[in-house]
Amino acid sequence: MITFHNVKKTFDDGTEAIKGIDLHIDEGKLVALIGPSGCGKTTTMKMINKLIQPTSGKITIEGKDIAHKKDVELRRNIGYVIQRIGLFPHMTIEENVGLIPKLKGRKKEEYKKKVDELLTLVGLEPSVFRKRYPLELSGGQQQRVGVVRALAGEPPIILMDEPFSALDPISREQLQNELKDLQKTIRKTIVFVTHDMDEALKVADEIVVMKDGRIEQIATPKELIENPANEFVRSFIGEERIQSNLNLASPEFKKITSIMEPAKVDSDLNLPSVNAESTLKETALLMLTQNVNQMLVEKDGKIIGMIQKNELLSALAGLGKGA
Numbered sequence: 554m555i556t557f558h559n560v561k562k563t564f565d566d567g568t569e570a571i572k573g574i575d576l577h578i579d580e581g582k583l584v585a586l587i588g589p590s591g592c593g594k595t596t597t598m599k600m601i602n603k604l605i606q607p608t609s610g611k612i613t614i615e616g617k618d619i620a621h622k623k624d625v626e627l628r629r630n631i632g633y634v635i636q637r638i639g640l641f642p643h644m645t646i647e648e649n650v651g652l653i654p655k656l657k658g659r660k661k662e663e664y665k666k667k668v669d670e671l672l673t674l675v676g677l678e679p680s681v682f683r684k685r686y687p688l689e690l691s692g693g694q695q696q697r698v699g700v701v702r703a704l705a706g707e708p709p710i711i712l713m714d715e716p717f718s719a720l721d722p723i724s725r726e727q728l729q730n731e732l733k734d735l736q737k738t739i740r741k742t743i744v745f746v747t748h749d750m751d752e753a754l755k756v757a758d759e760i761v762v763m764k765d766g767r768i769e770q771i772a773t774p775k776e777l778i779e780n781p782a783n784e785f786v787r788s789f790i791g792e793e794r795i796q797s798n799l800n801l802a803s804p805e806f807k808k809i810t811s812i813m814e815p816a817k818v819d820s821d822l823n824l825p826s827v828n829a830e831s832t833l834k835e836t837a838l839l840m841l842t843q844n845v846n847q848m849l850v851e852k853d854g855k856i857i858g859m860i861q862k863n864e865l866l867s868a869l870a871g872l873g874k875g876a
């Protein structure tokens with residue numbers, strides 16, 4: 554889908570931000586770029602939508618050199634989520650999200666339904682949020698809208714530059730899970746920049762580790778942890794994660810669905826819910842912080858099951874059916 558052919562970027566002041574990268578990103582994959590501050594992640598990403606021009610080498614999308622494409626056209630087909638969200642403050646949520654479909658010449662009746670679907674998908678009830686302005690939303694809700702806006706134009710490619718970094722750990726966790734769920738249904742090609750190795754390991758199909766304008770390793774999360782290419786990658790992953798990977802089979806990393814009971818028809822829908830992608834450990838933390846003995850399990854906006862605290866605790870202790 555997206556290929557970098559020996560791409561280099563030297564800025565006008567002589568900074569060699571990218572010292573030659575070759576990278577191929579397959580269609581439908583979520584690829585995370587990770588590395589220390591200043592290693593060239595944002596520069597790499599901005600070269601894909603031509604906010605930055607490479608000094609040499611070329612980038613192709615579906616085999617075609619993007620240097621020959623018009624910037625505006627290219628960008629309409631590439632969703633872009635930035636850390637500071639970038640919603641237009643004077644437009645309602647509905648207008649923000651509908652902007653690209655509108656620019657693409659779609660009729661309002663056509664995209665309105667899609668916008669509502671997407672808002673629902675990220676847990677924002679359209680009837681409540683449609684007419685609000687960005688400042689009337691919490692930071693986490695604004696970030697969800699940012700993600701929805703990038704998706705609304707149905708671009709085949711989405712670039713996300715540290716999209717969740719401003720969030721508290723719980724919202725961040727939820728959005729990571731939602732992104733994974735979403736990716737399973739929409740199958741877009743997503744390039745995702747992050748500082749956070751846990752986030753990369755969790756959401757990415759492939760991880761690109763960068764250092765000082767070069768790529769150190771490209772691997773799946775599993776390969777990366779099992780076979781770090783060199784000392785730098787090893788230290789960037791962190792000894793702790795490498796060691797704990799040895800215990801990945803331990804109960805705390807199991808999916809919550811492994812101990813879930815089917816939800817009963819009369820389940821109390823006021824209970825808090827946890828995403829089906831969550832692990833036992835994450836769910837236990839949520840139960841503790843929310844001080845509840847039961848939780849619902851939610852997948853794609855539907856309740857699919859129920860968790861009992863005592864079941865969860867025995868599973869974590871390696872005793873229950875989840876062990």
Ligand SMILES: Nc1ncnc2c1ncn2[C@@H]1O[C@H](COP(=O)(O)OP(=O)(O)OP(=O)(O)O)[C@@H](O)[C@H]1O
Pocket residue numbers: 564565566568569570588589590591592593594595596597748
């Ligand atoms: N317009 C510019 N002019 C000169 N140097 C620049 C410019 N933009 C970025 N750089 C430099 O290029 C290098 C790579 O920057 P980039 O923004 O790609 O890093 P990054 O990996 O995204 O870092 P962070 O994790 O802090 O966001 C840095 O040394 C940065 O200072």
Ligand SMILES: [Mg+2]
Pocket residue numbers: 594595596
């Ligand atoms: Mg950056």
